[in-house]
Amino acid sequence: MTIKRTFTRTKAAGYSHRPSTRTKARQLSVANEVFDDIHHSVAAANIVILATPVYTFEGLFTEISDSLPDGCIVTDVGSTKNLAHKWAAARLPSRVNYVGSHPIAGSEQRGVEYCRDDLFYGAACILTTTPKTNPQAVKTLENFWKKIGCVVKKMAPAQHDKVFANVSHVPHIVAASLVNANKDPDLQYAGKGFMDTSRIASGPASIWSDILLTNSKNTVKGIEKVIKQLENIKDAIASKDTNKIRKLLEMARAKRAALIEYKLRSEDIS
């Protein structure tokens, strides 16, 4: 929808393997044309954007490979990037250009009916590139994301996956673990604090299991770091070490205050 509105002289083509999603996409008029055939949907594309679970990318790259026009840019909006680059190198023809994209936007809701025209405004979008990535394709894609309102940053896929394990994938696991550690009768007394801390645990399990499995090493390391911090504060509480408890809580408070300051300065409104 944002693409259709922003690029008025460009045709926004859509495809989904689910007939019901295609029907809804047509009703909501999110694209200029919604195709019933994946090959037709990419046949005249300048930019192809996969917005499906990460594990579907390898198969989709293989499937659309022959139908992609020469010089076309292929990207995706998946939350992990190492495997996407590996699969693109193995499955896409050298006559097209793969660049990874990760717009830091979305919600715990799933489905075309939750599309929002302001979703990308002010959001960061990470482009992932390797030394082999075509610089002109990166430039074109960078302009594309900037025009729909994103602040574009570039990273190597390995760095991306490490950073986002820490700030996105591990927080999801933390939120889910917090919910699972609680029993239903207690949960009735959950207040706003609990609801916020656990919000992302409402995300779809299938998408998140893909994310965790395609970034398993970084995620496992990140969980270990959180467990270490939990043990740390647990020991301080068990031994009634007031100074240590205050120090740990104050460290977190100060770090988060600095983060909010940084976000305000950089006008990142998320």
Next chain:
Amino acid sequence: MTIKRTFTRTKAAGYSHRPSTRTKARQLSVANEVFDDIHHSVAAANIVILATPVYTFEGLFTEISDSLPDGCIVTDVGSTKNLAHKWAAARLPSRVNYVGSHPIAGSEQRGVEYCRDDLFYGAACILTTTPKTNPQAVKTLENFWKKIGCVVKKMAPAQHDKVFANVSHVPHIVAASLVNANKDPDLQYAGKGFMDTSRIASGPASIWSDILLTNSKNTVKGIEKVIKQLENIKDAIASKDTNKIRKLLEMARAKRAALIEYKLRSEDIS
């Protein structure tokens, strides 16, 4: 401020040991009168409400003990209740009636300047009582909280502290540990998910260390439950057990969905 507005024929008296807070309270006109002397502030009270850190209660009970009028109700808005009841039994004269209160309202902000007139509207307020608590005092206090917009529930102090360790104190530790597990350069890429999951870590360290220290056993047990859940999902990711990962994430998603349903049904808007 809410009290002053709601009970127009009642005098709302305020006191703080900080002169700067008293000045701000007068400027903001949050009470009908702000006293410079704690004894004067309680001398004509029907209800005395302590809104200070939990560890100050014992000293304050002792300090105001002789100045409290016969039959007056003493309560507090602290987040833990076992020690408050213990201290009240030991330090308050039998001619006054202690009942614990825990309104589930507030924010990570601290200070009289963050007072909000709608803070209590629709919020739950837990009253804690023991077999010795005066039933008439409970009734009066229940009406008080109801009139300012709270949904009142009653619990024994031990049950209260166990439940709120799980749904409030442990989430705070989880949020702080998540922030402390992250390094600053990574944090720049934190999105809305991270910000929500960590929001409560911005609460004041001194208040929270009091809460954790006055509820240490329940909190330690709660942290252990979260660590167990984290180990559980970590093992599933490390062994690439897709079914187990999905099962754990789906369990959290479904539990949180049921919780939202419950909150909507009970019109708890937090």
